[in-house]
Structures are given as structure tokens and as C-alpha cells.
Amino acid sequence: MTAPLPSIPRALSSPHSILPSPVLLRPQSLPRRRRWTPSAAVSAAFQWNRKPQLAGETPRVVVVTSGKGGVGKTTTTANIGISLARFGFSVVAVDADAGLRNLDLLLGLENRVNYTAVEVLNGDCRLDQALVRDRRYPSLELLCISKPRSKLPLGFGAKALTWVVDALRSRPSGAPQFVLIDCPAGIDAGFITAIAPANEAVLVTTPDITALRDADRVTGLLECDGIRDIKMIVNRVRTDLIRGEDMMSVLDVQEMLGLALLGVIPEDSEVIKSTNRGYPLVLNKPPTVAGLAFEQAAWRLVEQDTMTAVMVEEEPKKKGFFSFFGG
Amino acid sequence: MEPPTSGTAQNDRRCFGIGGSKLSSATISQDAEGFLLNAINMNFFDRLSLAWRILFPTRTERRNSNARIAKQRLKMILFSDRCAVSDEARQKIVRNIIEVLSEFVEIDSQDKVQLNVSADPDLGMVYSVTVPVRRVKPEYQDSEEDYRGKITGITYKDTGETSETVDVTFDFFIPNEN
Numbered sequence: 001m002t003a004p005l006p007s008i009p010r011a012l013s014s015p016h017s018i019l020p021s022p023v024l025l026r027p028q029s030l031p032r033r034r035r036w037t038p039s040a041a042v043s044a045a046f047q048w049n050r051k052p053q054l055a056g057e058t059p060r061v062v063v064v065t066s067g068k069g070g071v072g073k074t075t076t077t078a079n080i081g082i083s084l085a086r087f088g089f090s091v092v093a094v095d096a097d098a099g100l101r102n103l104d105l106l107l108g109l110e111n112r113v114n115y116t117a118v119e120v121l122n123g124d125c126r127l128d129q130a131l132v133r134d135r136r137y138p139s140l141e142l143l144c145i146s147k148p149r150s151k152l153p154l155g156f157g158a159k160a161l162t163w164v165v166d167a168l169r170s171r172p173s174g175a176p177q178f179v180l181i182d183c184p185a186g187i188d189a190g191f192i193t194a195i196a197p198a199n200e201a202v203l204v205t206t207p208d209i210t211a212l213r214d215a216d217r218v219t220g221l222l223e224c225d226g227i228r229d230i231k232m233i234v235n236r237v238r239t240d241l242i243r244g245e246d247m248m249s250v251l252d253v254q255e256m257l258g259l260a261l262l263g264v265i266p267e268d269s270e271v272i273k274s275t276n277r278g279y280p281l282v283l284n285k286p287p288t289v290a291g292l293a294f295e296q297a298a299w300r301l302v303e304q305d306t307m308t309a310v311m312v313e314e315e316p317k318k319k320g321f322f323s324f325f326g327g
Numbered sequence: 328m329e330p331p332t333s334g335t336a337q338n339d340r341r342c343f344g345i346g347g348s349k350l351s352s353a354t355i356s357q358d359a360e361g362f363l364l365n366a367i368n369m370n371f372f373d374r375l376s377l378a379w380r381i382l383f384p385t386r387t388e389r390r391n392s393n394a395r396i397a398k399q400r401l402k403m404i405l406f407s408d409r410c411a412v413s414d415e416a417r418q419k420i421v422r423n424i425i426e427v428l429s430e431f432v433e434i435d436s437q438d439k440v441q442l443n444v445s446a447d448p449d450l451g452m453v454y455s456v457t458v459p460v461r462r463v464k465p466e467y468q469d470s471e472e473d474y475r476g477k478i479t480g481i482t483y484k485d486t487g488e489t490s491e492t493v494d495v496t497f498d499f500f501i502p503n504e505n
Contacts, residue, residue: 209397245392
């Protein structure tokens with residue numbers, strides 16, 4: 001009895017899909033195929049039924065924060081949200097920035113946001129009317145806090161957001177398995193609002209000195225608030241600059257901040273292109289480097305796993321015959 | 328022979344062009360122009376050694392690399408950010424420590440107690456309190472009774488190998504009866 005084979009050849013020919021991460025190569029029972037027996041690496045990449053195993057109690061409320069603006073929080077939230085939806089988990093992504101809204105742009109859902117959480121609180125609409133379901137992956141829903149044209153909603157605070165998350169938890173259609181909260185930049189009222197309902201945090205940072213200083217400050221604030229489970233994603237990593245000793249390496253970053261590492265995302269111009277199109281990066285076929293990294297980070301988030309950074313190979317030291325020349 | 332340059336060549340930094348990434352800037356900065364003008368005016372051997380130094384930097388150049396400088400600065404900044412203890416916390420710490428220690432020792436003067444916060448590369452943040460002590464309280468002092476009968480300071484003037492007598496001086500401790 002053979003399982004029906006989907007169209008394989010295109011995936012086989014592109015080199016990217018044969019780049020499985022160590023995570024994907026975990027041995028599992030192969031589906032039976034009488035006619036065609038693929039090699040281990042190829043079949044590991046084709047196990048489309050595989051899901052990461054959910055660890056921790058549902059719903060897992062994760063806040064994606066960074067302190068400094070522009071390091072990639074919203075991009076991370078969008079891509080990890082879509083990855084989780086693709087794995088089959090039910091995700092609600094909340095854009096906790098009450099003034100400036102960006103998560104809907106990254107997901108390509110900006111035209112379909114009619115109601116927001118402020119209207120739910122006022123009683124103008126129901127909660128499920130304010131949730132925008134993605135057409136490609138229906139297990140992902142987006143909730144925005146307020147309409148950008150309206151006056152700044154001074155009434156939306158920590159209690160309001162906690163109420164919203166509790167309402168999601170106890171809604172009739174079942175609690176979502178993940179609630180991803182996209183935090184606004186800074187450490188003022190918006191930040192405090194966003195971290196209030198969260199149990200875990202994903203800290204997004206880049207390897208430059210300004211972002212790291214702010215990330216350290218945010219770590220202190222998160223621990224004060226009671227969130228102990230903080231994991232780090234290092235974004236916009238340029239290995240060529242690291243090798244040339246112009247940028248701090250991921251090992252340095254880990255040593256400075258002392259946080260567990262969830263993922264390392266290389267700098268990729270595809271991020272800008274996918275933002276402009278409104279098509280999240282992880283859905284690109286063939287997958288890009290950054291997209292693969294986001295997907296691995298999402299996998300690790302589900303399983304509450306962490307990774308360890310490796311040292312970038314240094315230039316070998318040339319010594320010896322010509323060293324009198326100034327070496 | 329032209330020294331190797333990349334899109335962002337700078338005078339004192341090691342630079343190597345590996346085809347240039349898509350994201351490097353297209354224009355050469357003024358530093359690079361000055362560098363090139365200087366380089367053209369050098370003679371052959373100067374340029375050769377400059378090229379060698381660029382491609383294979385010495386250890387001191389590596390120590391001054393941007394990543395290391397950034398790491399040093401970040402360490403300093405993180406330590407000074409993290410160890411910002413408020414003044415009232417400092418006073419409370421000092422007061423509590425004086426209270427606890429007064430049970431065991433007599434403190435010389437309460438104003439001289441100092442709290443120092445410093446950063447140690449191995450231990451991290453180190454809080455040290457210096458307390459000048461006048462003396463230990465009597466009930467916690469080492470008991471002199473332990474020394475009763477103790478013999479110390481033994482010196483042999485004659486060990487009795489050649490003559491048949493032994494000449495020894497020693498101290499024998501008897502505590503004061505008061």
C-alpha cells in the first residue's frame with residue numbers, strides 16, 4: 001500500500017530543500033513507500049506530517065519585545081506566527097501597539113481589519129468579529145488594538161489587554177494554543193501594557209551595541225515583572241562582518257546578555273521584499289535563509305528548546321616565511 | 328601593485344573584499360579616497376608591506392578591531408547600568424550590616440563603614456563593605472582556656488648529642504586569673 005505521492009521533482013531539484021537543519025533530521029518512522037524509497041535526508045525533508053511537540057501549558061502567551069525599535073520585532077512576530085500556523089497550531093497574533101499599527105501590513109491583512117480591540121471593549125462588536133483570520137492558514141488570527149486614525153486610546157492599559165487575553169482563553173470556539181503579542185518599542189506605558197498578560201518573552205536584538213544595551217535594560221524590567229522565561233533571537237546577523245571582526249559575534253552577544261538563544265536570523269534582503277508584498281518571508285518557495293531560520297526558531301519555541309551559538313571560523317593566522325614583512 | 332580594497336575601505340581597518348555583499352554601499356567614502364591617494368604616492372615596497380598588513384593583520388591590530396572595541400564598551404556600559412543601586416538602598420544595606428555585625432564585634436565608628444560596588448570580570452558585580460573593628464565582643468573571643476598548658480617557642484641550645492646534657496628554653500602559657 002503506497003501513500004499518494006505529491007509532486008516531488010521541483011522540490012528535489014532546488015538545493016534549498018535539501019538543507020535540513022539538524023532539527024528536521026531527527027529520525028522518525030518513515031512512511032511506507034514500495035515503489036520509490038528515498039534516501040534518509042530527502043525523506044526527512046518530505047515529512048510534511050511532522051509537527052513539533054507542544055511543551056508547556058496552553059495557551060502559551062508569548063510577548064515579542066526588544067526595547068530598541070527597528071530590530072525586527074514585528075517581522076519576527078509575523079513570521080513565527082505564520083510558521084506556527086503552518087505547523088498546525090492555533091495562533092492569535094496581537095499587535096499591542098495602540099498608536100502605530102504594523103503587524104497587519106506584514107501579514108498582508110491590512111484591508112480586512114474592520115474592528116479592533118478598543119471596539120470590543122466598548123461593546124460595539126464581538127471578539128470574534130475583531131479577529132481577522134488569515135485565508136492561507138486559517139489557524140492564524142490577527143487582533144489589532146486600535147484604528148490608527150482614531151485619537152490615542154488613553155483607556156487601553158494593562159488590565160484591558162489582560163482582559164482580552166482572558167477572553168480569548170475562555171472563548172466558545174476554544175482557546176488558542178499560542179498568543180503572540182507584538183510589543184511596541186520603548187519601555188513606557190505601551191511596553192508595560194504588552195507584557196502584562198505574558199508568561200514568556202522572546203527578546204529580539206541585533207548584534208550592535210545600542211540594541212544590546214536596551215535589551216539588557218528590558219531583561220531587567222521583564223524579570224521585575226515576573227517573566228522569568230526569556231529567550232533571545234539575534235536578528236540581522238552578518239557573518240561576513242563577524243568574520244572580519246567588525247561586528248560582535250553571536251557568542252559575544254550570548255555572553256554579554258546571558259540569555260538562552262532561540263534563533264539566529266541572518267541579514268536578508270528578502271525581508272524587505274516580503275514586507276513590501278505583504279507576503280510573510282517564511283512562505284517563500286524556495287525558502288530563503290532567513291525564512292528557514294525563522295521556521296527553526298518557531299520550532300524551538302514550540303518545544304521550549306534552545307540552541308547554542310557556534311563560533312564563526314576565523315581567518316587562519318599566516319605566520320612564517322613572510323612574517324618579517326610586517327606580520 | 329594595487330592594495331586590495333573593498334566597498335568600504337578605511338585606512339586603519341582590515342578590509343577584504345569577498346565579492347562584496349549586495350548590501351555594501353556603492354560609493355567610496357572620503358576616507359577611502361584619501362587612503363587611495365596616499366597609497367598611490369607610496370613606493371613599491373611600502374605598498375607591498377601595506378598590502379601584507381591589510382591581508383594578514385598583526386595581533387595588535389586584531390585587538391583593536393571594531394568588534395573587540397564594541398565588546399569592551401558594551402561591558403563597561405552594562406556594568407554601570409546594572410550596578411545602579413539607589414542611594415537609599417545603599418544606606419539601608421550599610422545600616423543592616425552594622426546592626427548584624429554589632430552582635431559579634433565592636434565597630435570603631437559607624438561613619439567609617441563604606442559600601443563599594445565594583446565589577447569583577449570573573450565574579451560579576453561585587454559589593455564590598457569595609458567595617459573598621461575595634462575589638463571582638465568577649466563572648467565570641469577565642470577562649471584563653473584553650474591555650475592553658477600550651478608549650479611554644481622551643482629552642483634547643485644543646486641537644487645532648489655531644490655532651491650528656493640537654494639545654495632547652497620554652498614558653499609555658501598560664502592565663503591570667505583576673
